[in-house]
Amino acid sequence: xxxxxxxxxxxxxxxxxxxxxxxxxxxxxxxxxxxxxxxxxxxxxxxxxxxxxxxxxxxxxxxxxxxxxxxxxxxxxxxxxxxxxxxxxxxxxxxxxxxxxxxxxxxxxxxxxxxxxxxxxxxxxxxxxxxxxxxxxxxxxxxxxxxxxxxxxxxxxxxxxxxxxxxxxxxxxxxxxxxxxxxxxxxxxxxxxxxxxxxxxxxxxxxxxxxxxxxxxxxxxxxxxxxxxxxxxxxxxxxxxxxxxxxxxxxxxxxxxxxxxxxxxxxxxxxxxxxxxxxxxxxxxxxxxxxxxxxxxxxxxxxxxxxxxxxxxxxxxxxxxxxxxxxxxxxxxxxxxxxxxxxxxxxxxxxxxxxxxxxxxxxxxxxxxxxxxxxxxxxxxxxxxxxxxxxxxxxxxxxxxxxxxxxxxxxxxxxxxxxxxxxxxxxxxxxxxxxxxxxxxxxxxxxxxxxxxxxxxxxxxxxxxxxxxxxxxxxxxxxxxxxxxxxxxxxxxxxxxxxxxxxxxxxxxxxxxxxxxxxxxxxxxxxxxxxxxxxxxxxxxxxxxxxxxxxxxxxxxxxxxxxxxxxxxxxxxxxxxxxxxxxxxxxxxxxxxxxxxxxxxxxxxxxxxxxxxxxxxxxxxxxxxxxxxxxxxxxxxxxxxxxxxxxxxxxxxxxxxxxxxxxxxxxxxxxxxxxxxxxxxxxxxxxxxxxxxxxxxxxx
Numbered sequence: 001x002x003x004x005x006x007x008x009x010x011x012x013x014x015x016x017x018x019x020x021x022x023x024x025x026x027x028x029x030x031x032x033x034x035x036x037x038x039x040x041x042x043x044x045x046x047x048x049x050x051x052x053x054x055x056x057x058x059x060x061x062x063x064x065x066x067x068x069x070x071x072x073x074x075x076x077x078x079x080x081x082x083x084x085x086x087x088x089x090x091x092x093x094x095x096x097x098x099x100x101x102x103x104x105x106x107x108x109x110x111x112x113x114x115x116x117x118x119x120x121x122x123x124x125x126x127x128x129x130x131x132x133x134x135x136x137x138x139x140x141x142x143x144x145x146x147x148x149x150x151x152x153x154x155x156x157x158x159x160x161x162x163x164x165x166x167x168x169x170x171x172x173x174x175x176x177x178x179x180x181x182x183x184x185x186x187x188x189x190x191x192x193x194x195x196x197x198x199x200x201x202x203x204x205x206x207x208x209x210x211x212x213x214x215x216x217x218x219x220x221x222x223x224x225x226x227x228x229x230x231x232x233x234x235x236x237x238x239x240x241x242x243x244x245x246x247x248x249x250x251x252x253x254x255x256x257x258x259x260x261x262x263x264x265x266x267x268x269x270x271x272x273x274x275x276x277x278x279x280x281x282x283x284x285x286x287x288x289x290x291x292x293x294x295x296x297x298x299x300x301x302x303x304x305x306x307x308x309x310x311x312x313x314x315x316x317x318x319x320x321x322x323x324x325x326x327x328x329x330x331x332x333x334x335x336x337x338x339x340x341x342x343x344x345x346x347x348x349x350x351x352x353x354x355x356x357x358x359x360x361x362x363x364x365x366x367x368x369x370x371x372x373x374x375x376x377x378x379x380x381x382x383x384x385x386x387x388x389x390x391x392x393x394x395x396x397x398x399x400x401x402x403x404x405x406x407x408x409x410x411x412x413x414x415x416x417x418x419x420x421x422x423x424x425x426x427x428x429x430x431x432x433x434x435x436x437x438x439x440x441x442x443x444x445x446x447x448x449x450x451x452x453x454x455x456x457x458x459x460x461x462x463x464x465x466x467x468x469x470x471x472x473x474x475x476x477x478x479x480x481x482x483x484x485x486x487x488x489x490x491x492x493x494x495x496x497x498x499x500x501x502x503x504x505x506x507x508x509x510x511x512x513x514x515x516x517x518x519x520x521x522x523x524x525x526x527x528x529x530x531x532x533x534x535x536x537x538x539x540x541x542x543x544x545x546x547x548x549x550x551x552x553x554x555x556x557x558x559x560x561x562x563x564x565x566x567x568x569x570x571x572x573x574x575x576x577x578x579x580x581x582x583x584x585x586x587x588x589x590x591x592x593x594x595x596x597x598x599x600x601x602x603x604x605x606x607x608x609x610x611x612x613x614x615x616x617x618x619x620x621x622x623x624x625x626x627x628x629x630x631x632x633x634x635x636x637x638x639x640x641x642x643x644x645x646x647x648x649x650x651x652x653x654x655x656x657x658x659x660x661x662x663x664x665x666x667x668x669x670x671x672x673x674x675x676x677x678x679x680x681x682x683x684x685x686x687x688x689x690x691x692x693x694x695x696x697x698x699x700x
Contacts, residue, residue, distance in 0.1 A: 012258035014138040024054040036132050043132050048100030056098035059143040069106035069128035070144040072159045073113040074565050078290050081108050082142050104130050159461040162553050166468035169551045173475035180482050181348050186330040193285040195460050196276040198320035200308040206691040207306040215580045217310035223680040224316050225693040235268045250299045259288045269317035270697040286461045311455035312378035319379030320456035327448035338447040354499040359470035361506035364390035365538035370463040372532040374573040376455035386441035386452050389521045389528045391508040393440035402500045439512035469553050532570045533658040539563050567654035574661040585637045588689035593630045596687040633675040640668045
């Protein structure tokens, strides 16, 4: 049997999915669970024991011995605590049991997870609670139950809880709008996401020789190789056999978990690749993306590779992002961001589009905050990543449609043009009415928006919490107006018109990389928040606290805790990188340079001993340069050491500390790196203490 014919059989084989539930659950239990999953109805607690027993039987048949509540704390990765199914019996035996209580609730220690001051160490109790809208699955011989995570006093300590809240909220507000258009059939509106995942693969043996990659996920040192991505020959190029074997294995593992892995290709930088799934609802997509990142790393290890998910593992070439393709769909199968054949006549689409435009303009700060971390600061604004300035791309056609409405002018749609390729045997096909813009942070791409600012390590929950909430707010405002309208069509047109006129500054269809756009954005009053410490305070601005509390996504306390956690993460990340840099300079780079210099000195002395008149210009020039550079490096790393010792003086607040790391520590790190990279360029390959960019990027 070929691998392709096996795919339908293995797909979802490790998931307690709809097929399994229908087969194993009593009819009424199955219907109740489906109502919860599809309609958001409350689940009757009495059915938990039935579901738990069916889950256990299914898992045990597959050789599973343990279960775990699988949750997503504020660490950036998932968490799990495994318990076996065994329960003692008389006579010293055991039986395999799993109760409804164990399914519905768990109690991990909450004090050791980031809480931003919500929990003290002596206040350890926290709870996990089953999310019945997400399928359970088997991983590492354990039944994994997707759950939310919250504190003893009820605060959300995870990334799933606010995401579910935001999905409920946009559902409520979108239904209000649909009812105004006479839609009585839709009962649920769901946001959908297809997150494209970029990553690098490097040889495991080379990775193991780089302390910076092991401890920080990125190269803190590395001179530019003779060839980077200048030839543009890696993007969509032929995939190397070793990488193809990895991709094939990865697909198999993802398919078993029901993850719709669809597209794979080489990305722009050498050793960089991308995986893209088919769209699914935002909750499922978030769970699946977290699993995808974990499985990518595990599968890489089988192939003696390491998967790097850092946003900028290598300087001078493309960083890795995660394009968040976001749309809004109904349970009747309609995409609410589908323009249709005549966008100018599609009033419902124009209203939803207007809500997104207004949301992105008014809450551009929150969108920037949602993609803020130390790794992404390296990436934004360089090598094909969008800039830190949030703007929207609509394309010529939609922009012209909105301009015609704003100016009360007729709109003449463009005639569909047939692409003529000049070769009679090639098929002809209709040309799209608008081009794409790969430089835009937030681009309309036909029937969805592609939010391109996410870093590759990110959980997609944060950006989608923001997107769901800000669009729900605008839909709520629109519904408040239109529900009181005496002339719906007139007021609808007025709403679309005034929204575009007041918020068109956020729309930019040009080159987001140009210096001219930076100046133009400033004239328009758009924010340019270049670093994480610059961006994060906007999260707790009064208008944003009011937004999230109004829609019950976060309490003000939960927002402040997340603000503290994000600042602490930034400081810790830069701190670890700085300490690693000092360690590598002192224990590897300077000793290596000393050794190489000693070789050159002995070579010069040996030549002179053999022939006093012989030229030693090469050795003398190199020795002089090495001595000067190593002295400079020693001075700069000592300065960095001294600045790290002063960290405690800036611990008055999380913001003060983050600013110190950004303005002082990170600036010094750049100086240390510049000298070290110059030393690499003049040191012998034999004596340089760790693999260079040429080896890391091309030796697969």
